[in-house]
Amino acid sequence: MAGTRGRRGGVGVVDLARELGVSTATVSRALNGSDAVRPELAQRVREYAEQRGYVANRLARALSANTSRAFVGFVIPYVDTPAYSAVAAECARLLSRDGTQMILSITENDPEREHRQLRELLASRVAGLIVSPSTYVTRASKELLRNAPVVELHRASGIAAPGVFSDDEQVITECVLHLAALGHRRIAYLGTPRELSNGAARLRGLRRGLELAGLTERNCATHLSEPTAENGYTGANQLLGAAEKPTALLVGGGSLSQGAARAVRAAGLRLPEQLSLIVYGDPTWFALSDPPLTTVVVGYAELADQAAALLQRRLDGEPVEPRPYLVKPELVNAGSTGPPPA
Amino acid sequence: MAGTRGRRGGVGVVDLARELGVSTATVSRALNGSDAVRPELAQRVREYAEQRGYVANRLARALSANTSRAFVGFVIPYVDTPAYSAVAAECARLLSRDGTQMILSITENDPEREHRQLRELLASRVAGLIVSPSTYVTRASKELLRNAPVVELHRASGIAAPGVFSDDEQVITECVLHLAALGHRRIAYLGTPRELSNGAARLRGLRRGLELAGLTERNCATHLSEPTAENGYTGANQLLGAAEKPTALLVGGGSLSQGAARAVRAAGLRLPEQLSLIVYGDPTWFALSDPPLTTVVVGYAELADQAAALLQRRLDGEPVEPRPYLVKPELVNAGSTGPPPA
């Protein structure tokens, strides 16, 4: 009974301690690389633990050391798009180097679910959070976020926290100028709602682009909706079916782009002769189109690296400025833009 | 000092107990819906806890109740493809209904990483695991898996555990018959390695299809490689560049299909006049192709539902047969297959 211990995993610190003839404190210290233990003893403990196949109970560890890096929460609205799945994968990879496990929470953009998940995550004593807030974050959720080491991703909730975002404003401006330079004067914009921080950023970019191109908002029909492929499809159809047909369609958002691309194809428009099209996301999605689509390419890996690094710095206690950290997207011309039809 | 308690979260069971004038045991029982507490008291406790904003420390809970459903591990080789990301999302959603959090681990198909992650997961006392094993699972990993409630997904490692898979064998047979019926006699197959359980299943389907079609393996060049889009691209090029050109290309695997589709497009082959093509995965990926590609559609949501349900049943202690649970994929004809060129 006493000898068996650890019904489940097996060896525990007390076993090691007993078998080595030292105290559990010493074992713990040795295992955690405390410098307050004679190096050779520490070494011996570690070797023995290894050989004995010891693996620490992370729950106990995290519970005891009221602070620990055992878990980090990753809270996102969706995961079925690379903007999230690719970043999630990369973050999990980076965090696991530190021995940190990532708890994945999908809110489905539902503020209530989000709030519940955040509570649960905090109840699991996560060391920190990487969060992509839902469109309408509740006051209560913000309160929770304020009191935890948070790094925002893709979207900002308005709290004072560092956040990693793609520099949408700048690239959308570039897109508009690109189109205007080709001669377009009736540009349609399909994007995410302004309540979404990235939606707002893209709209700023749009406005700035139009201004710099000497165009007004009257030159630009816009359609804003939550980022789903479905919305992209219907939104694009709506814009393309307007009385004053646009000669170019600019889509601000990855999922919207998926749907929009399908809508354009279904409409049977020849690119770029009948319509110039710029989409958002990963060019490999659009590689099968003919011609391949000119795409705003967002560096998901870089976003992930930044997010993970910022969080780790916060957890290390290093000061991290609570500001946006922007990653520059790249406008990759693949042939779906050209002069407007005569 | 005594009154403050809970440096971090705030209220704990002892606070509630003290403030309500009952014991912590009673509080715990009430909160966990034990029937061994007077209903009205239980009610009062719950209401008070709610009002007090109590939220249980899941670490403590899980540590104490040596069994708990706090966490479940989700171990997959990749997540940047819907075969995994979509299933992960859906599983996270389903598990969260039970209050279970999902720890996401990406192995990158590396057996060593996989083993380490499994150990760490078990060290976190996960209640169970949903695992998509790497191509070459180590003996040690299998040992770990054998001693935990595991449900396999997409791929089997050979241990006695329930697993949820798409019925690749059957659908690949159907594909071959479809092509043969159109008149094809030189079919190329691009698939995953036979070391992968799904690779083996697809090969079985291939062989059976050829046989039923009265063809031999000499009618069918095959190329097997790890499932990445890159490999799909090079593999397809290789098959298409062979001396005896195939008239049809069948791709068994989602990522391979992505690459293969690009290769076919790059080769400038007209579908289905010059080549018949069947791919694997989500048809929306291939919707932009002209014509859209005939696709083997795998029901990711259904896979996820099954996997989550099986795991939950196992955790409930219900007996679950350690066998494959197959989900039928669907062959959706979208126009990229037709009679072979004359």
Added chain:
DNA sequence: TTGAAAGCGCTAACAG
């Protein structure tokens, strides 16, 4: 440098 002992916050015997 090491050990004894007190928790971390919760659940679960065991009594009453």
Added chain:
DNA sequence: CTGTTAGCGCTTTCAA
């Protein structure tokens, strides 16, 4: 039905 008392497995004072 309810309370007392041990733990879960680890870390971390506090002394020695």
